[in-house]
Amino acid sequence: MRKWGPLTAVCLGTFMLLLDVTIVIVALPDMAGSLGASLSELQWVIDIYALALAALLLGAGAAADVTGRRRMYAAGTAVFALASLACGLASSPALLIAMRGLQGVGGAAMFATTLSLLGSAYQGRDRSVALGVWGAVSGAAAAIGPVLGGVLTEALDWRWIFFxxxxxxxxxxxxxxxxxxxxxxxxxxxxxxxxxxxFAVFAGALTFAVVRADAEGWASAATGVTLAVAALALAAFVVVERRAAHPLLDLRLLRRPSFAVVMLGALAFNAAAFGVLPYTSIWLQTLLGLSPVRGGLVVLPLAAASFVVAAVGGRLLHGAPARLVIGGGLVLIGGGALAQGVLEADSGWGVLVPGFLVAGIGVGLVSPALAGAALASVPQRNAGMAGGAVNTFRQLGYALGVAVFGTVVTSRMADSLQGVTGDAGTAQEAAHTLAGGGAAALRGRIPDETLHEAFASGLDGAVLVAGAVGVLAGLAVLVFLRPARPVAAEEKSRPATATAAG
Incomplete structure (x- = not known):
């Protein structure tokens, strides 16, 4: 136990923080009913956690290098635990969102140190075994999240997904x-x-603008101001990073086509694969009447396929060109999303399974290959920075995906409902209520078949956009990602300060 104690400690935290990315998905309808949360508030319950991870991951890794990685990991776990307790006790959507953000702060401190802790605790073959177990645990967290969330929500209460x-x-x-x-x-x-x-201001302002644009309007002053804040924050980030002695992200790396396209792939990966799932879960429970457990089991083919492919493909595809694995995987994710765009008013959950399986195969190919491709596209001394960047772009892609696809869902719903409500404003309000899990409140004044048709139309639109994102990103990777060049002699002679993190 002493030998594998560090691995057990790190895997426990990793499992927990990645579980909380997906465990809330099937609990959204119960949260909406219990707290009276609106659609945008439900979106923020998901997005604020991923945003905090994305915005703070690189900074937390740098802070851990200075203050001590074990200390940072333990402190982050403590913050995560206290925030989880506060989430479970939350009495309003605003408090739940705030505490989810604090969860993300703790999660970033944990996630930024996991690989470096394993790298310093193990050497040689033991390190390979430890990293393999860590990767399997990371995949299992994604696989079990929706199911465990459904079990806890149905058997106890949605608050127990945090307790x-x-x-x-x-x-x-x-x-x-x-x-x-x-x-x-x-x-x-x-x-x-x-x-x-x-970077935190940029990511937060951009996501806030997308979430609110559907209600405020893309041409509104509020949306324009928020997008301007995001643009100014991005410009400030570029200026700061170019002048910093120890930047979070060396912007010169983005001049490397291979590194830039891997970051694009990471951004598109989490958006296309997972960004529509919250709305699918709401449809399964509030329109089809599935329980939280059954709603979680419907999504299981995606997670299970990804887990199996990642475990088996790691050996079978060893040495395969990264552009084929990642590019092909993204195309499969896009194709799986497109295959889900067949919903009609009378469709059942079974029509989603083929698309979930295809997307799951793609996820199993892309997920383990992204980090390796990022590391291979930069000099060894930038390995830690590249590993942190790819995780940052993945979480940012998820947050933006949830926001963008939510806008598509409600826009398509509003178009379907306007013929019944007779007014664009009323249709928009009804669409937000329906997408937020409030179908029961609408059934008295809108025919049930119309609600089914509207939600199916919204989901079809969202998965078509997600599919296009996946396919286009996959094609970009296939075209622009090239085999890593041998590192020059002068690069090899420089100290590899971040090898453990890589």
């Missing part, structure tokens, strides 16, 4: 302090607080 984190967190902290050795980066390094703040 379950408390004993796991306590065990992870105890094992971390007992068995994980402390480690820091060699040499002196400063934390890029300005870059962290600028």
């Amino acid at each position: 379950v984190n408390l004993p796991i967190s306590a065990l992870a902290i105890w094992m971390t302090l007992r068995s994980v050795p402390e480690s820091r980066a060699e040499g002196t390094r400063r934390i890029d607080w300005a870059g962290t703040a600028a």
Whole structure:
């Protein structure tokens, strides 16, 4: 146990923080009914967590290098646990959203240190075994999230999807302090607080603009101002990173076509594969009447296929060109999404299964290959930065995907409902209610068949956009991602300060 104690401690935290990305999906209708949450509030319950991970991941990794990775991991787990308790006790959507954001802060501190802790605790064959187990646990978290969320919601209450984190967190902290050795980066390094703040403002403002644009209008002053804030924050981030002695992201890396296209693939990957799932879960439960458990089981083919393909394909595809694995996987994800765009008013959940299976195969190909392709596209000394960047772009893609596809869903719904309501404003309001899980409140004044037709139309539109994103990103990877060039001699002679993180 002493030998594998660090692996157990790190895997416990990783499983928990990645589980919370998907565990809330099947609980959304119950949250909406219990707290009276609107569609945009439900979107923020999902998005704020992914945004905090994306915005703080690189900064948390740099802070851990300075303050100590074990200390950062334990502190992040403690913050995550306290935020989970507050989420479970939340009495309003605003409080739940705020505490989900705090969960993301703790999750970023944990996620940024997991690989570096394993890299410092194990060497040689043991390190390979540890990283393999860590990867399998990461995949299992995604697979079990919707099912476990459904079981807890149905058997107990939606609040237990957060309360379950408390004993796991306590065990992870105890094992971390007992068995994980402390480690820091060699040499002196400063934390890029300005870059962290600028990126956080950019990501938050951009997502907020997309979430609110459907209600406010894309041409409204509020949307314009928010997008302007996002643009200014992005410009500030570029200026800060170009001048920083220890930047969060060396912008020169983006001049490398291979690195840039891998980041594009990471952004599109989480958006296309997972961005529509929250709305699919709401449709399954509020229109088809499935229980939370059955709603979670419907999504299981995607997660199970991805887990199996990732486990088996890791060996069978070893040495295969990354552009074929990632590009082909993204095309499959896009094709799986397009295959789901066949819903009609009388469709059942079974029509989604073929698309889920195809998308799951694509996820199993892309997920383990992205990080390796990012590391292979940069000099060794930038390995840690590349690994953090690919996870950052993945989480940002998920947050933006949920926001953008939510706008598509409600827009298509409003078009379908306007013939019944007779007024564009009333149709828009009804669409937001329907997409937010409020079908029961609409059934008295809108025919049930019309509600089914509207939701099917909204989901069809969203998965078609998601499919296009996946296919186009896959084609870009196939065209622009090239085999890594041998590292020049001068690159090899420089210290690889982030090898453990990679």
